[in-house]
Amino acid sequence: MIRRIVLTLSGPVVSVLLALLVTTLFLSLSGYSAASAYEVMWNYGIEPASLVSALNNAVPLYIAGIAAAFALRMGLFNIGIDGQYRVAALAGAVAAAQLPFDLAVRLPLSLLVGSVAGALWALVPALLKVYRGVNEVITSILMNAIATTVVAILLANVFRAGGGQDTGTAIIDENGAMPVLVDLGIGNRTAITGFLVVAIVLGVLFYLIQYRTVFGFTLQVAARSPDAAESAGIKVKHRIIWAMLGSGAIAGLIGMPHVLGTAHRFDGTLPIDLMFTGLAAALLGRMHPIGMAFGAFLLAFVERSSQVLGLVQLPTEVGSVFMAVILLSSAIGYWFTEKADQRIALWRAIRARRRMPLATDGAEAAR
Amino acid sequence: MVERKELVRLTGIVKRFGTFVANDRIDLSVKAGTVHAIVGENGAGKSTLMKILAGEENPDEGTIEIEGVERSFRSPREAQRAGVGIVHQHFLLADALRVWENVVLADEPGSALRLDTAGARRRVGELAAANGFSVDVDAVVRDLGVGARQRVEILKVLYRDARIIILDEPTAVLVPSEAQSLFAAMRAFTEAGASVIFISHKLDEVLDFADEITVIRAGEVVGHRMPAETSARELASLMVKVAMPSVEPRIEPPGEQIVLEGRGLTVGDEGEVPALDDVSFSVRAGEILGVAGVEGNGQSELMLALLGRVAARGTVSVSGADVSGLSTEQRRGGGMAYIPEDRHHDGLVLSMPLRENAALGHHTHRPVKRGPWFSRSGAAAVAERIIARFDVRGGGPMTLASSLSGGNQQKFIVGRELGSDPRVLIAAHPTRGVDIGAQSAVWAELIEARDRGLGTLLISADLDELLALSDRVIVFYRGTIVGELDPRATDAETLGEYMTGVRSDRIAAPIDQEAAE
Numbered sequence: 001m002i003r004r005i006v007l008t009l010s011g012p013v014v015s016v017l018l019a020l021l022v023t024t025l026f027l028s029l030s031g032y033s034a035a036s037a038y039e040v041m042w043n044y045g046i047e048p049a050s051l052v053s054a055l056n057n058a059v060p061l062y063i064a065g066i067a068a069a070f071a072l073r074m075g076l077f078n079i080g081i082d083g084q085y086r087v088a089a090l091a092g093a094v095a096a097a098q099l100p101f102d103l104a105v106r107l108p109l110s111l112l113v114g115s116v117a118g119a120l121w122a123l124v125p126a127l128l129k130v131y132r133g134v135n136e137v138i139t140s141i142l143m144n145a146i147a148t149t150v151v152a153i154l155l156a157n158v159f160r161a162g163g164g165q166d167t168g169t170a171i172i173d174e175n176g177a178m179p180v181l182v183d184l185g186i187g188n189r190t191a192i193t194g195f196l197v198v199a200i201v202l203g204v205l206f207y208l209i210q211y212r213t214v215f216g217f218t219l220q221v222a223a224r225s226p227d228a229a230e231s232a233g234i235k236v237k238h239r240i241i242w243a244m245l246g247s248g249a250i251a252g253l254i255g256m257p258h259v260l261g262t263a264h265r266f267d268g269t270l271p272i273d274l275m276f277t278g279l280a281a282a283l284l285g286r287m288h289p290i291g292m293a294f295g296a297f298l299l300a301f302v303e304r305s306s307q308v309l310g311l312v313q314l315p316t317e318v319g320s321v322f323m324a325v326i327l328l329s330s331a332i333g334y335w336f337t338e339k340a341d342q343r344i345a346l347w348r349a350i351r352a353r354r355r356m357p358l359a360t361d362g363a364e365a366a367r
Numbered sequence: 368m369v370e371r372k373e374l375v376r377l378t379g380i381v382k383r384f385g386t387f388v389a390n391d392r393i394d395l396s397v398k399a400g401t402v403h404a405i406v407g408e409n410g411a412g413k414s415t416l417m418k419i420l421a422g423e424e425n426p427d428e429g430t431i432e433i434e435g436v437e438r439s440f441r442s443p444r445e446a447q448r449a450g451v452g453i454v455h456q457h458f459l460l461a462d463a464l465r466v467w468e469n470v471v472l473a474d475e476p477g478s479a480l481r482l483d484t485a486g487a488r489r490r491v492g493e494l495a496a497a498n499g500f501s502v503d504v505d506a507v508v509r510d511l512g513v514g515a516r517q518r519v520e521i522l523k524v525l526y527r528d529a530r531i532i533i534l535d536e537p538t539a540v541l542v543p544s545e546a547q548s549l550f551a552a553m554r555a556f557t558e559a560g561a562s563v564i565f566i567s568h569k570l571d572e573v574l575d576f577a578d579e580i581t582v583i584r585a586g587e588v589v590g591h592r593m594p595a596e597t598s599a600r601e602l603a604s605l606m607v608k609v610a611m612p613s614v615e616p617r618i619e620p621p622g623e624q625i626v627l628e629g630r631g632l633t634v635g636d637e638g639e640v641p642a643l644d645d646v647s648f649s650v651r652a653g654e655i656l657g658v659a660g661v662e663g664n665g666q667s668e669l670m671l672a673l674l675g676r677v678a679a680r681g682t683v684s685v686s687g688a689d690v691s692g693l694s695t696e697q698r699r700g701g702g703m704a705y706i707p708e709d710r711h712h713d714g715l716v717l718s719m720p721l722r723e724n725a726a727l728g729h730h731t732h733r734p735v736k737r738g739p740w741f742s743r744s745g746a747a748a749v750a751e752r753i754i755a756r757f758d759v760r761g762g763g764p765m766t767l768a769s770s771l772s773g774g775n776q777q778k779f780i781v782g783r784e785l786g787s788d789p790r791v792l793i794a795a796h797p798t799r800g801v802d803i804g805a806q807s808a809v810w811a812e813l814i815e816a817r818d819r820g821l822g823t824l825l826i827s828a829d830l831d832e833l834l835a836l837s838d839r840v841i842v843f844y845r846g847t848i849v850g851e852l853d854p855r856a857t858d859a860e861t862l863g864e865y866m867t868g869v870r871s872d873r874i875a876a877p878i879d880q881e882a883a884e
């Protein structure tokens with residue numbers, strides 16, 4: 001058991017070490033001092049404002065990671081998270097600004113509207129896969145392109161609040177915005193977003209649904225052996241639709257921290273790279289709810305702390321390089337630790353065997 | 368007897384998987400122009416040994432000599448070049464490709480940029496004709512039955528000019544006449560100077576067709592015999608030290624109540640030749656209805672239709688209630704159990720532990736389902752019970768299904784399906800590819816369940832099994848029932864004639880008689 005945990009953890013550690021190695025090479029070969037760069041980054045990163053910012057930025061990454069993992073556990077690659085969260089962010093922003101309720105009703109409703117929008121956007125590839133056999137990766141990429149156009153049209157012609165250069169939806173007042181969870185009050189901008197709670201709730205729900213319910217069990221069976229699932233009475237097509245709906249519903253919340261917490265409306269400032277960074281967080285965290293939280297925070301931390309490099313005439317691309325290597329090495333790290341696991345298991349087993357007398361039916365038992 | 372040249376010599380082969388020693392200092396010598404049979408229980412290490420010879424596994428110790436030259440194969444490719452070809456028990460074919468494409472795959476004639484399609488087709492066609500294999504080289508492999516797929520696998524080996532041909536349980540999927548033609552082909556190979564190494568559980572075949580027999584038990588060679596000097600009983604005792612399974616004639620007659628009935632079942636798209644064509648039958652409580660037939664004659668479709676996995680016309684009733692409109696889940700809930708055709712494919716999820724596998728099909732009710740939750744303890748208890756009651760050896764609830772031997776996997780499936788005390792069991796090849804010990808255990812369970820009143824539809828390619836267990840046998844040919852036989856008054860040869868379409872009772876069907884009158 002302990003060996004299992006150590007091995008599970010060592011995968012991400014190997015990824016991070018590899019990423020550090022490559023960034024060090026990148027810096028050194030470019031003629032900079034890697035040590036001083038890391039020192040500057042670390043000192044800036046551990047400032048309270050930086051830590052709070054990294055935490056807040058980790059929240060959407062974590063949600064994106066969960067959305068990706070929800071589909072991946074059913075063997076589906078929902079690359080349409082990108083379009084799903086942008087459509088959902090628009091729908092949620094409009095709902096949060098327009099619904100005639102108090103915060104206690106309006107906020108959950110806005111989140112719900114976002115989730116439903118995301119789920120519906122994900123339903124299209126799901127239905128196409130189930131009834132037409134079209135690969136979900138292709139359709140969801142196309143849905144991303146459609147999302148871009150649809151959002152642009154709706155923003156320009158339907159939901160636009162101001163005139164002239166101002167292309168955004170109506171401003172969300174404090175009756176619609178996500179309140180601050182807690183303001184630490186140490187220095188500048190140290191307010192932790194209320195979306196941290198949403199993220200934690202999602203993480204717990206993800207764990208319960210995927211790991212502890214019969215529904216999660218049927219998803220796993222359908223993913224690993226569709227035929228065994230059908231023979232056991234599990235309808236694989238339904239599982240595909242539910243997995244995509246769930247993934248899309250979670251994806252619908254990715255843009256909400258920005259809309260309801262930062263910009264207070266939907267406009268051009270919505271980050272567009274949340275899906276890929278979220279995927280990196282999911283891979284780094286082995287799609288485990290706790291692992292993904294660490295992954296999301298680490299990536300947000302690196303992103304934040306690399307911003308300071310510009311001030312000391314060092315390349316800010318260090319953050320991107322680090323992230324890219326993390327993505328690549330997640331796969332390598334996994335392979336490496338699996339190999340190591342097998343080696344250790346064999347070595348231990350041989351040792352245990354030498355100590356024990358040879359059991360006669362041991363051969364059959366082990367087969 | 369002429370002293371023949373030694374083609375293969377394995378010396379002191381040792382192969383370990385973790386703690387488990389699959390091959391323990393095995394010596395084997397195969398002479399040119401002979402059929403060398405290797406017999407042993409499942410998990411005895413036969414397949415591992417063959418994989419080592421075919422370059423798919425590396426031995427931990429020991430040497431391989433081909434024609435006196437020591438070799439060490441780093442890949443199946445190198446073994447192929449040395450003239451070793453293997454036909455696996457579970458076929459490795461690309462379903463979406465045609466027969467000739469499968470055969471030439473990875474060794475395509477023509478240049479690097481151009482595939483010599485005509486040449487490849489012709490060569491494969493000639494090869495098939497020369498060996499008497501009736502196979503359409505342009506057929507898509509997906510559409511082929513198991514027997515034809517095996518012939519494609521053998522063609523793959525022949526195409527690569529193998530002189531050492533390994534067949535891993537080749538007859539497990541064949542009817543007697545197909546097996547006869549396979550043996551005839553094997554003879555032709557040996558007369559051409561090749562060696563055939565063949566793995567089998569069927570001792571009578573081994574005695575009839577092998578020139579030499581090596582018995583392996585628990586990874587060790589426990590005997591080397593010539594067919595003339597031994598008997599099935601001696602071989603069996605060397606293999607397992609238990610008697611071959613036998614079935615007592617039944618005392619209690621089957622019940623009267625019909626528990627499973629199909630009426631006019633038809634599977635197939637409009638305008639196509641239906642895979643299952645207007646099939647009607649009934650199974651009574653406490654009865655085993657055997658279904659014989661060459662694979663691909665509608666048996667798979669019948670099972671899927673009964674289970675509700677394919678769209679079918681006609682009606683299915685369980686204990687008199689029409690279940691035609693119900694889902695698989697509802698049918699299972701109504702007391703239908705299913706032992707699937709291919710345990711790796713749709714019987715188990717190999718990458719999951721037995722705990723999760725025990726829950727398959729039982730995930731809709733207690734003790735596995737508690738509210739919306741999957742009860743890990745509940746599922747583990749179910750797994751424990753199956754393991755204890757059905758003597759599944761090799762692990763506990765947390766053991767991965769893939770690490771059990773074939774026989775124990777099968778016992779686990781049988782246990783899972785019978786454990787819920789169903790009213791109807793649809794069992795397909797319940798003892799395919801399992802050893803004698805597991806076979807007798809599975810048979811005993813089926814008979815015990817029958818005596819408790821279970822109605823069983825038994826589909827099997829093993830005619831001995833059908834004749835031993837069934838109360839009645841129906842024979843499928845081209846999607847229809849061509850005969851119903853009394854197993855006590857018939858033999859494998861007669862059954863074989865029905866199965867291959869030589870005989871049919873269908874012309875004398877009642878409707879035709881009425882029309883004549």
